[in-house]
Amino acid sequence: MSKLSGPQLRALKARAQRLEPILRIGKAGLSDAFFAALETALDQHELVKLKFEAFKDQKKGLTPQLVERSRSQLILRVGNVAVLYRRRPHPAADDATAANPS
Numbered sequence: 001m002s003k004l005s006g007p008q009l010r011a012l013k014a015r016a017q018r019l020e021p022i023l024r025i026g027k028a029g030l031s032d033a034f035f036a037a038l039e040t041a042l043d044q045h046e047l048v049k050l051k052f053e054a055f056k057d058q059k060k061g062l063t064p065q066l067v068e069r070s071r072s073q074l075i076l077r078v079g080n081v082a083v084l085y086r087r088r089p090h091p092a093a094d095d096a097t098a099a100n101p102s
Helices: 006-017 032-045 056-070 091-099
Strands: 023-025 047-052 073-078 081-085
Touching: 006 047, 006 073, 006 081, 023 032, 032 047, 032 056, 047 056, 056 073, 056 081
Parallel strands: 023 047
Antiparallel strands: 047 081, 073 081
């Protein structure tokens, strides 16, 4: 994933302030079901706020695992909240290519 510029990062942080946590990391931890839900959330929303309800003392170590496994970028981690971003492909561009395969 390409590195975000300063203005892009600031814009994503501003958007993240208004978000409610979509996923919560509870006592089940980083299970396969959690990562499946995270993949779906990133595909649908691009910008996803996560809340650590359990494993609060391990959040610094778990956050890089979240980023790596979801192929996303960490936008911010404050307190027990982390925000991840993964650009979704533009379906309009895919549809245009499929309609006119030159």
